[in-house]
Amino acid sequence: MVIRIAAVGDVHLDKDVVGRFRPALEQLPDSADVLLLAGDLTRHGTESEARCVATEFGNLGVPVVAVLGNHDHHCDEVPAVIRTLEDAGILVLEGTNVVLDCAGVRLGIAGAKGFGGGFAGRCASEFGEPEMKAFVRTTSAIADQLGEALREMDCDVRVALTHYAPVPDTLAGEPPEIYPFLGSYLLGQAIDSAPTELALHGHAHAGTERGTTPGGVRVRNVAHPVIKQAYSVFHLHPPYAGATAGKVSAISARGSS
Amino acid sequence: MTQRGAGGGEPPDDYLEAAIQRLLTERTEIAEQGITVSRRDHSVVLCGEVESAQRREEILRLVLEHFPEVPVMVDIGLIRTQAPTEVEELR
Numbered sequence: 001m002v003i004r005i006a007a008v009g010d011v012h013l014d015k016d017v018v019g020r021f022r023p024a025l026e027q028l029p030d031s032a033d034v035l036l037l038a039g040d041l042t043r044h045g046t047e048s049e050a051r052c053v054a055t056e057f058g059n060l061g062v063p064v065v066a067v068l069g070n071h072d073h074h075c076d077e078v079p080a081v082i083r084t085l086e087d088a089g090i091l092v093l094e095g096t097n098v099v100l101d102c103a104g105v106r107l108g109i110a111g112a113k114g115f116g117g118g119f120a121g122r123c124a125s126e127f128g129e130p131e132m133k134a135f136v137r138t139t140s141a142i143a144d145q146l147g148e149a150l151r152e153m154d155c156d157v158r159v160a161l162t163h164y165a166p167v168p169d170t171l172a173g174e175p176p177e178i179y180p181f182l183g184s185y186l187l188g189q190a191i192d193s194a195p196t197e198l199a200l201h202g203h204a205h206a207g208t209e210r211g212t213t214p215g216g217v218r219v220r221n222v223a224h225p226v227i228k229q230a231y232s233v234f235h236l237h238p239p240y241a242g243a244t245a246g247k248v249s250a251i252s253a254r255g256s257s
Numbered sequence: 258m259t260q261r262g263a264g265g266g267e268p269p270d271d272y273l274e275a276a277i278q279r280l281l282t283e284r285t286e287i288a289e290q291g292i293t294v295s296r297r298d299h300s301v302v303l304c305g306e307v308e309s310a311q312r313r314e315e316i317l318r319l320v321l322e323h324f325p326e327v328p329v330m331v332d333i334g335l336i337r338t339q340a341p342t343e344v345e346e347l348r
Contacts, residue, residue, distance in 0.1 A: 004344070012288075016309040024340035031344070044288040071288060198347060205291035205305075218347060225291060225306045228337050233344040 008231040009038025009202020010223040024230030029061040038202035039069025039163025047080040054088030067111040069163035095145025108155030112146040114164030115139040118180035147190030160199040169211025170221035300328035
């Protein structure tokens with residue numbers, strides 16, 4: 001049994017883009033069981049742009065699950081954006097999860113936008129000015145929600161979906177100076193707190209596709225400018241229950257929490 | 258690559274790169290964070306990929322409007338949207 005996951009992020013839709021993805025999306029149900037959207041769905045977060053997303057990515061014939069990105073927050077219309085997407089059947093995760101039945105296999109998806117802060121040894125700390133403390137607390141709270149959403153699912157396969165990056169590996173190609181604005185190790189730590197099979201993110205347009213968390217979870221940057229196609233498709237081969245337990249042990253043995 | 262502007266003249270100011278980068282991000286009719294602005298001897302090069310040809314034109318128009326004295330070279334492509342021909346097996 002294979003679970004087929006299609007994913008793309010950073011499509012930045014507005015009226016000028018509607019229709020560009022649709023020919024490829026019409027073929028999607030033949031090659032994937034679900035489509036995950038890794039944030040920055042709109043150009044700058046208006047309800048009108050969200051309607052473009054709904055037009056382009058709605059009614060696909062497979063479940064569509066999304067997180068928002070920083071662009072989707074810009075105009076402070078997040079509730080309207082979410083309502084518009086969900087009216088079109090696109091489920092938006094914000095520190096929450098969903099379990100889908102994929103031909104008898106329970107696929108659990110936990111999602112959150114994430115935020116910045118940087119990576120171990122080169123990261124921001126909750127110290128100093130109120131603005132700096134608020135910045136780090138924002139990431140920390142989102143990471144806590146993501147970890148909880150991953151751990152609490154009763155499912156056979158876990159996938160984490162974020163906009164910001166959980167590891168620096170998939171940022172290679174971006175200027176190192178801006179890594180703290182592209183992701184946080186706290187997201188990686190949250191992903192490693194559960195037996196996650198795959199972590200998908202966007203945001204880093206000049207990054208690279210592949211990486212792994214310190215706990216061994218495979219990470220893929222599916223930002224549209226990175227994958228250079230309408231979406232990528234990943235085949236997950238769900239392990240038997242015993243094998244899952246073995247993998248968790250193996251991860252724990254390497255010191256991950 | 259399209260070359261616009263007068264050419265020659267003084268090299269752009271060091272702060273110009275930052276000004277253009279912020280303009281492209283913060284003007285909401287553009288809202289592009291993925292464009293690299295790099296300084297050459299006598300011009301700036303705008304590099305990256307966008308979701309539509311219209312956006313590429315908007316970027317060029319906005320930069321020329323705000324910095325009419327700066328020679329600008331544009332090397333911005335469209336991101337392809339074809340269906341994938343391969344899948345990644347994760348075992």
